[in-house]
Amino acid sequence: MTTAPSTPSKAAAGRPLLDVRAVSKRFGAREVLRTVSLEIASGEFLTLLGESGSGKTTLLRLVAGFEQPTAGEIWMHGERLDPLPPYKRRVNTVFQHYALFPHLKVSENVAYGLAAAGTQKAEIATRVKDALAMVRMEEYATAKPNQLSGGQQQRVALARALVNRPKLLLLDEPLSALDANLRKEMQSELKSLQREVGITFLFVTHDQEEAMALSDRIALLRHGALEQVASPREIYARPATAYTAQFIGQTNLFRVTVSNGVAQCEAFSFPCSLPDGPALLSVRPEAIAIEAGAQQPPDAIRFSAVIRQQIYSGATELLELRTVNGTTLRARIPSGESLSGAHDFVFSSADAIPVRE
Amino acid sequence: MYSRSYKLLISVPAIFWVILFLLFPYALMFAHSFWSVRDGVILHNWNFANYATLFQNPVYWQVLLRTARIAASVTLLALLLGYPLAYFLSFHAGPRKELLYQLVIVPLWVSYLVRGYAWKTILGNDGVFNGFLQYLHITHEPLSALLYSPFAVVLMLTHIYTPFVFLPIYASLEHIPRPLVEASGDLGASPRATFFRLILPLSLPGLIAGATFAFVLSLGDFLAPLLVGGNSGTMIANIVQSLFGAAYDWPLGAAISIFILVFTLALLGLAQRLEKRWSFE
Numbered sequence: 015m016t017t018a019p020s021t022p023s024k025a026a027a028g029r030p031l032l033d034v035r036a037v038s039k040r041f042g043a044r045e046v047l048r049t050v051s052l053e054i055a056s057g058e059f060l061t062l063l064g065e066s067g068s069g070k071t072t073l074l075r076l077v078a079g080f081e082q083p084t085a086g087e088i089w090m091h092g093e094r095l096d097p098l099p100p101y102k103r104r105v106n107t108v109f110q111h112y113a114l115f116p117h118l119k120v121s122e123n124v125a126y127g128l129a130a131a132g133t134q135k136a137e138i139a140t141r142v143k144d145a146l147a148m149v150r151m152e153e154y155a156t157a158k159p160n161q162l163s164g165g166q167q168q169r170v171a172l173a174r175a176l177v178n179r180p181k182l183l184l185l186d187e188p189l190s191a192l193d194a195n196l197r198k199e200m201q202s203e204l205k206s207l208q209r210e211v212g213i214t215f216l217f218v219t220h221d222q223e224e225a226m227a228l229s230d231r232i233a234l235l236r237h238g239a240l241e242q243v244a245s246p247r248e249i250y251a252r253p254a255t256a257y258t259a260q261f262i263g264q265t266n267l268f269r270v271t272v273s274n275g276v277a278q279c280e281a282f283s284f285p286c287s288l289p290d291g292p293a294l295l296s297v298r299p300e301a302i303a304i305e306a307g308a309q310q311p312p313d314a315i316r317f318s319a320v321i322r323q324q325i326y327s328g329a330t331e332l333l334e335l336r337t338v339n340g341t342t343l344r345a346r347i348p349s350g351e352s353l354s355g356a357h358d359f360v361f362s363s364a365d366a367i368p369v370r371e
Numbered sequence: 372m373y374s375r376s377y378k379l380l381i382s383v384p385a386i387f388w389v390i391l392f393l394l395f396p397y398a399l400m401f402a403h404s405f406w407s408v409r410d411g412v413i414l415h416n417w418n419f420a421n422y423a424t425l426f427q428n429p430v431y432w433q434v435l436l437r438t439a440r441i442a443a444s445v446t447l448l449a450l451l452l453g454y455p456l457a458y459f460l461s462f463h464a465g466p467r468k469e470l471l472y473q474l475v476i477v478p479l480w481v482s483y484l485v486r487g488y489a490w491k492t493i494l495g496n497d498g499v500f501n502g503f504l505q506y507l508h509i510t511h512e513p514l515s516a517l518l519y520s521p522f523a524v525v526l527m528l529t530h531i532y533t534p535f536v537f538l539p540i541y542a543s544l545e546h547i548p549r550p551l552v553e554a555s556g557d558l559g560a561s562p563r564a565t566f567f568r569l570i571l572p573l574s575l576p577g578l579i580a581g582a583t584f585a586f587v588l589s590l591g592d593f594l595a596p597l598l599v600g601g602n603s604g605t606m607i608a609n610i611v612q613s614l615f616g617a618a619y620d621w622p623l624g625a626a627i628s629i630f631i632l633v634f635t636l637a638l639l640g641l642a643q644r645l646e647k648r649w650s651f652e
Contacts (some may be wrong), residue, residue: 080553101557107557113550116651117572126568159649178558274535 029092031056031214032077032182037086039072039238046072047238049086054182056185059208059215061225064235068217073235074184077216078107091181101130106132106175107184111191112167114159120170121146121155127178144178147169165196172204176211185217189224201227222262226250234258255370259296266343267304268295268366277366281337284315284363294369299332301365302345305358313363319343320356335359396407397632403510403625413621431610438607441521442589445528446536449585452529453536454578458570461544462552472541487598490527494518494599519601527595532588534609536581543577544570575649583642587635607631 017283029054039047052058062070075081077088079100088096095103106127113122121142121175128138146152149169159167168188175183189197189204194274205228208215219225225232226246234241234249234257242254253259256267270277270293277286277293305316322342326349334351335343345359405417418443425431440567453525464471493499494517501513517523547570555565593608608629614624 071617078553078557080556100553101559101561105557107554109549109554113548114570115551115552115554117649126555128559130555130558130560130568131563158651174558 026181026202030054031058031091031254033089034073034077035089036061037073037076037083037088039076039081040084045238047083050240051086052243053234054214054216054241055215056181057212058206059217059228059230061217061219061229061232062223062235063219063222063232063261065220065350067237068235069238070220070235071186072238074107074186074216076219077182078105078184100127104180105182105184106178106180107186108168108171108188110186110188112159112171112188114167114170116159118158119155120151120157120159120162122273123159124172124174124177126174131178131267141177145173148176149173149209164192165200166288168192168200172207174268176207176213180213182214182216185215186216187220190219190221197224201313204228226262226267232262234261236261253296253369256294256296259367259369264299264344264346266297266299267369268291268297270295280339282312282315282317284366285364286366288368293364293371297361297366299300299344299346301328302343302359303347304345304353305360311362314360315363315366316358316360318356318358321353326354381437397591398623400628403622404629406622408620408622411619416568421623422630424623425626425630431607434605434607434610435547437605438590441525441528441604441606442586443523445532445589446582446585448525448529449533449536449583450578452533454540456533457537457541457544457577459542472584474643475534475537478530483594484530484598486531487527487594490523490530490599491518494526518599519604521604522546523598523599524604524606525599527599528589528592531595532585535584535588537585538575539580540577543574543580545575545645546577573651576646579645583639587638591631 028363032054033164034050034052034261036051037047037050038045038049045260050069052060052073062073064070072081074327075281076083076096078100079095081095086096087094090103090105090252091270115126118126124142124145128141133141142154142155146155149172150167151169151173154162154166154170162170168191172186185204189200192200201224204215217225217228229246231243231245231251233243236257242249242258243252244252249258250262253265254260259265259267268279268281270279271291272286272288272293273276273290275285275287277282277288277295317337319337323334324338325334329349331345331349333345335345337343403413404421405419407414407418407420413624460468460471460475483580492496495501496515496518498513498518500517501510504510504514505512522632551569551573552565555569556562560568591608593606596604596606596609600609611624611627611631614620614627617626
């Protein structure tokens with residue numbers, strides 16, 4: 015396969031590869047997507063993340079052409095996409111359950127798109143061979159899909175899509191049918207494959223860890239609307255909403271009242287730079303530490319709480335805390351000895367991220 | 372799960388039924404096919420004379436050939452009608468699917484005889500069709516060739532067996548996972564290419580089953596030729612019927628029956644192999 019320059023800078027890309035403009039989709043009375051606008055840069059790995067029913071698969075199907083938007087437009091490379099039938103779009107899909115053609119051999123499955131495009135026989139043969147080599151499935155060229163394991167079918171589905179050199183590859187929860195170990199393995203393979211071929215990936219998943227591990231950017235969908243679009247680091251470190259903070263990783267939410275630069279909640283108060291009025295703050299469990307008695311930075315916020323539960327998970331452990339006024343909090347600390355009773359805890363006010371409801 | 376004796380016990384009625392009403396009569400008929408009849412008495416002298424007659428007397432093999440030709444025409448016509456209908460219902464009928472499906476099935480609840488007589492009324496000299504042609508001044512006298520001809524038999528059998536062709540084809544089309552159809556379009560195949568490269572191959576088991584139904588059922592049909600076939604539309608089952616009836620030549624009738632039975636079994640075996648070859652479960 016030709017190798018396009020990998021990891022192109024998003025700013026330099028100029029015009030986006032895919033431009034979803036104010037797209038809505040209804041199924042009868044059910045509004046599945048509400049005015050979603052999204053731009054995807056060339057070479058980007060963008061993940062649509064959301065719970066089931068959030069509209070992520072519907073958005074993917076609109077881009078593929080299996081559904082028509084109720085309102086809005088979809089553009090790709092300056093060409094309007096949404097009036098075109100699927101077979102006229104330079105987009106290929108890896109389906110959730112692979113959708114390999116059961117009556118065709120692996121090589122014939124991979125050749126399907128090239129044959130449909132009227133590619134020369136000799137070229138089909140070389141490209142199919144290369145595509146199968148890319149996913150390390152050459153030796154299965156003559157097998158039928160039902161003779162392959164889930165992971166192998168997954169590779170064939172990838173090869174079948176990538177062999178057509180689409181501008182955009184759509185992946186609909188492609189790893190969800192695999193068991194945990196294989197899924198981790200395929201994740202890293204998928205990531206390196208994407209760098210190698212330089213094709214833009216639009217990936218759908220409900221698994222936030224998978225989204226974090228793979229994506230350049232994550233678009234979090236909730237009830238058919240975009241909640242936040244940002245890089246994994248940014249979306250984790252600076253969640254815009256309480257929903258984002260809770261969906262991606264775990265968090266503690268504090269409802270505070272700010273007056274004259276002091277945030278006040280039931281458990282404690284601390285100086286902050288927020289405007290006066292009510293606010294919602296998110297503090298990640300790993301930002302909270304047990305006070306060791308050593309000197310603390312000036313912005314440290316102290317509180318004492320009783321450890322209710324200690325959940326061990328290897329390198330770290332999760333503490334479930336109950337403060338004096340009854341608030342339940344979670345702290346993630348490096349694993350150490352068994353703890354119980356009341357302790358003093360501390361976190362930096364810089365780790366208290368204001369979020370919207 | 373269940374004990375051997377229990378399994379044996381519950382299969383006794385079925386085995387008994389099969390022996391009494393299937394194997395025993397066939398054995399009897401098989402024996403008859405090697406006997407002969409003289410002066411209205413069946414002689415138990417074993418010989419192959421009946422089979423020789425079947426292949427040497429042009430009357431029999433010509434009727435056999437005509438029967439096969441009619442059955443083949445019915446099969447072809449029923450496929451041409453049944454496949455597009457099944458395809459439309461399965462892929463394009465939308466919310467009317469259930470209703471249309473029922474409409475295809477409903478004629479099966481109407482007696483075969485009633486449907487046969489209906490064709491008599493339609494094709495006869497004073498029938499609906501001739502009346503219509505004369506009303507439009509396309510013809511000036513009734514076309515008598517319509518009724519009592521192989522054409523009328525083919526028409527009636529096609530009408531009767533098209534649902535039998537439709538059903539297995541529809542079932543196999545419904546069985547095709549829709550993501551496969553989407554995947555085909557996604558890979559750049561036009562609807563036409565998707566049909567020929569994906570849908571048709573995957574529906575072949577249903578198509579073969581439907582074609583087998585139509586062919587085998589038409590091959591053994593005797594009511595349609597009786598009702599609308601006339602002399603030129605006589606089929607092999609009518610010959611068998613008369614041999615067992617008025618002509619009183621059971622041995623020859625049995626020989627023809629055995630021949631058709633073997634032919635049909637061979638056909639069913641072939642169809643089953645083809646279906647297996649093309650199924651991908």
